[in-house]
Amino acid sequence: MIKGMFSRPENKKMYGKELIHQCVEIGIGSLGIVTIISIFIGAVSTIQTAYQLVSPLIPKSTIAQVVRDTIILEFAPTLVCIVLAGVAGSRIASELGNMRVSEQIDALEIMGVKTKTYLILPKIIAALLMIPLLVVIAMTLGIWGGRLAGVSSGIISGQEFDSGLKLFFDPFTVKFALIKSYVFAFIISSIAAFYGYYVKGGALEIGRASTKAVVVSCILILFADYVLSALLLKAN
Amino acid sequence: MIEVKNIKKGFGDKPVIQDVSAVMKAGQCNLIIGASGSGKTVLMKCMVGLFQPDVGEILYNGNDFTKMGRADKTEIRKQIGMLFQGSALFDSLNVEQNIMFPLSMFTKWDNKQKLNRVNEVLERVNLPDVNKKFPSELSGGMKKRVALARAVVLNPKYLFCDEPNSGLDPQTSLVIDKLIKELTIEYNITTVINTHDMNSVMEIGDYILYMHKGNKEWEGNKKDIIFSKNTRLNEFIFASEFLQDAKDMRMLERAGKISDDRNMDELLNNDAPQIIPPSDKE
Numbered sequence: 001m002i003k004g005m006f007s008r009p010e011n012k013k014m015y016g017k018e019l020i021h022q023c024v025e026i027g028i029g030s031l032g033i034v035t036i037i038s039i040f041i042g043a044v045s046t047i048q049t050a051y052q053l054v055s056p057l058i059p060k061s062t063i064a065q066v067v068r069d070t071i072i073l074e075f076a077p078t079l080v081c082i083v084l085a086g087v088a089g090s091r092i093a094s095e096l097g098n099m100r101v102s103e104q105i106d107a108l109e110i111m112g113v114k115t116k117t118y119l120i121l122p123k124i125i126a127a128l129l130m131i132p133l134l135v136v137i138a139m140t141l142g143i144w145g146g147r148l149a150g151v152s153s154g155i156i157s158g159q160e161f162d163s164g165l166k167l168f169f170d171p172f173t174v175k176f177a178l179i180k181s182y183v184f185a186f187i188i189s190s191i192a193a194f195y196g197y198y199v200k201g202g203a204l205e206i207g208r209a210s211t212k213a214v215v216v217s218c219i220l221i222l223f224a225d226y227v228l229s230a231l232l233l234k235a236n
Numbered sequence: 237m238i239e240v241k242n243i244k245k246g247f248g249d250k251p252v253i254q255d256v257s258a259v260m261k262a263g264q265c266n267l268i269i270g271a272s273g274s275g276k277t278v279l280m281k282c283m284v285g286l287f288q289p290d291v292g293e294i295l296y297n298g299n300d301f302t303k304m305g306r307a308d309k310t311e312i313r314k315q316i317g318m319l320f321q322g323s324a325l326f327d328s329l330n331v332e333q334n335i336m337f338p339l340s341m342f343t344k345w346d347n348k349q350k351l352n353r354v355n356e357v358l359e360r361v362n363l364p365d366v367n368k369k370f371p372s373e374l375s376g377g378m379k380k381r382v383a384l385a386r387a388v389v390l391n392p393k394y395l396f397c398d399e400p401n402s403g404l405d406p407q408t409s410l411v412i413d414k415l416i417k418e419l420t421i422e423y424n425i426t427t428v429i430n431t432h433d434m435n436s437v438m439e440i441g442d443y444i445l446y447m448h449k450g451n452k453e454w455e456g457n458k459k460d461i462i463f464s465k466n467t468r469l470n471e472f473i474f475a476s477e478f479l480q481d482a483k484d485m486r487m488l489e490r491a492g493k494i495s496d497d498r499n500m501d502e503l504l505n506n507d508a509p510q511i512i513p514p515s516d517k518e
Contacts, residue, residue, distance in 0.1 A: 007306075011341050103324040110284050111338050112313035112398075 002190070003118035005124070015122060022126035026088045030134060033087055034080055038138040042067065042145030049154040058157045059184035064146070064164025069173060071142040077177045078225050080138045081184035084131060089192035092123050093213040096196025097206035105197070120193045128182060128190035135181040139174070174207050180228055184221050193218045238283065238394065238426055239374050242257065245275075245282055245447045250349075253289070254450045262393075262426045264442035265417055266375040269432055271472060276430045276451040277398060284316060284396055284426065285309055296394070314342055317387030319397040319416075323379040325371040325386070331358070332367040335386045355387040363417060378406035381415070388419055395420065396419035401436055413439045434473055437461065446472065 009015040053062060078231045096119060099105045108115045143165065150156040156164075195213040199205050238260040245253040253275045260266035268276040281287040283294050294301040296312050304312065325334050332354055339350045360363060361381040371379060380400060387395060396415060401409035420427040423511045426433060429436065437444060441458040446469050454466045461473060 014341050098327070100320055102322045102327075104326055105321060107318065107324040109286060110313055110318045111318055111341065112310040113341060173455055200475075211438075 004114075005121045007117050009117060010113060012104065016119065018118065019122040019125055022122045023130055026084075026123075026126050026224050027130035027133065029091070030130075030210065031137070033083060034134050037080065037083055038071075038141035039102055039145035039148075041070060041079060041118050042142035042147075043068055043149030044073070044152040045142070046146035046155065047153065047208055049051045050150070054087055059164075060160045060169060062162030062204055063150065063152045063156055064161040065167045067146040067202040068143055068165050068169070071137050071146070072173045074178050076138040076142055077135050077180040078168065078221065079186065080135055081131065081181065082218050084134065084184075085188045085192075085221060086214050088127065088131075089217050090210045090214050091190045092189060092192035093210040094206055096120075097199035097209050098195060100197065100199045101202055116197070120190075120197060123193055127235060129184040130185035131188065132178050132181040135177060139177065157202035173190070176228075179232065180225065183224050183228060187224060188217050191220065237297060237330065238428065239293070239298075240267075240279070240283065241293040241295065243289045243294070245277065245278055245280055245287060245289045245311050250448050255292075256445075256447070256450075256452045257292075258426055258443075258445050258452065258455065260426055260443060261389055263421060263424045264430055265420055265427045266441040266443040267429045267431060267441045268443070268445050268447060269437060270447035271471070272452075274447040276447050278395055279447070280428065280430050284318060285313065314390065315333075315393040317390070317392035317395045319380065319383050319387050319395070319400055321402050322401040323371070323376075323383040325379060325383055327371055330368050330370050331363075331374070331382050334371070334382060335389050338386065338390050338490070340484075351422075353389060354385075357389050358382075358417075360388075361385045362411075377405075377412065380404065380412050384412070384415060384419070388423070388425075391423060391424060392503040395425045395427045396428065399430055399431045401431065406435065409433060409435060410439065414430055416440065437473070448472075 011041055022043045046063060049066045049070075050060075053066075096105075097117070104114050105119070108118065124193075147158065147161045149160050192210075192213040195209040195216075196206075199209045240256060243253055243256045244251065256275075256279060258266075268279060270276045278287060281366070282289045283301075289302055292302070293494060296315075298314075300307075301312060317399065324479045326337065329337065332351070335354045335357060336350050337347060339353060343350070345353070347448075353368070356366075358366065361384055363381050363385065365379060366374065366378065366382070370380070374451065397418070400412050400416065404412065416427060416429065419425065421434050429440070431437065434502075438458050438461075441461070443454055444458065444461055445452060446454040446455075446466075447466050454461075454464060454469045456464065461469070
């Protein structure tokens with residue numbers, strides 16, 4: 001499938017339009033759920049970290065430090081991508097599956113359109129562009145959500161939280177999160193496209209393909225998460 | 237002209253098409269008929285390149301489509317229009333965008349030129365004022381006409397129609413058949429139609445290929461088919477008792493035994509089974 005994607009487009013303008021359409025679908029289409037999840041995960045992280053740090057010897061700014069690293073290293077890239085596997089991945093699989101069973105892909109083939117290049121490549125590129133962007137947004141909103149929850153519940157002052165954020169900050173964590181998000185974006189889009197493009201049967205199979213795409217993507221994301229953490233964090 | 241030479245196609249151990257040959261000429265409606273599962277859709281999919289035949293040749297004006305490279309196949313495909321059984325309109329695009337799609341993909345026309353052509357073909361299929369409607373807002377017959385408009389928008393040399401009348405009422409089917417026939421003659425297209433609608437066969441069948449269990453059982457035209465002595469073909473086309481009666485009457489009419497409509501009515505009434513109303517049964 002991947003090999004079939006890389007052929008010369010018949011009309012670059014049409015492919016460009018499709019890419020923009022996919023960016024909007026994946027990026028804007030998932031922004032709402034990413035915003036909600038990020039804010040709440042940040043808030044919960046702050047409250048739970050504060051609950052565990054009971055020793056008076058540990059400064060409160062440590063809460064911000066822990067929340068920051070947890071969100072940047074794990075929650076923003078991994079959790080958001082697992083959610084995106086459900087939102088964007090199932091959408092890609094069901095869109096392509098529906099096109100397959102209703103013969104829309106055959107119609108494109110007969111017109112002379114390279115269907116793998118036209119239908120799959122823009123989705124993968126759009127995912128590679130938009131998912132890391134969503135992860136960055138999730139990091140920002142997660143930390144903001146953590147600060148909001150900490151301040152509003154009186155666990156930590158805004159000043160303490162801000163100073164904690166700057167404490168022992170390693171910029172590599174952001175780089176690591178972005179590497180993960182690129183890998184996860186590829187997994188989400190390619191797995192979903194594979195299951196959708198090769199659907200056989202009817203409406204029931206579209207649902208099955210969509211579910212399978214989400215399950216396989218989630219497992220691969222978790223596996224890739226482990227491998228990347230073992231390789232990159234150890235090396236660092 | 238399309239020539240099909242000794243095509244064989246199977247899936248796994250199961251042969252679906254066995255040694256089928258046919259010549260389909262330009263400017264006429266070439267019909268592939270047969271019962272469900274007879275292999276007519278597989279044959280059509282082999283002809284358009286969606287399936288690769290195991291053995292045989294598909295010649296488009298003498299060039300073997302099965303042995304062409306990707307680029308040459310694409311060139312042939314640009315000359316092909318196809319009307320699918322389920323219309324295969326793009327759900328996310330409206331009627332205008334659906335028909336404009338091949339123009340945007342394969343021509344360098346500006347928007348005004350493309351829009352003019354879209355309106356021209358929509359008018360040709362008798363569907364003005366639906367430009368902004370989405371496929372979900374159209375009836376089955378309208379969808380078929382939009383799909384037909386999309387299939388002919390690039391002036392194809394070859395038009396393939398997979399069961400164009402499935403799911404349509406007899407009157408709408410007639411409209412679609414006439415439209416296909418008119419377009420075939422108007423643009424001198426080689427039209428290949430896959431159907432088991434006998435009305436279509438009698439209406440537009442210039443060349444008819446009857447398939448039975450993957451084999452070519454019979455070929456001819458609509459005049460030959462009614463008097464054919466092929467048992468399997470007769471079983472297929474006269475599956476309906478009404479058609480069988482019609483055939484008998486036609487035979488008798490030709491023999492001079494039926495002189496007017498009254499005689500025909502009598503004949504029909506005599507042959508018809510006695511229907512007892514439910515109240516009389518008890």
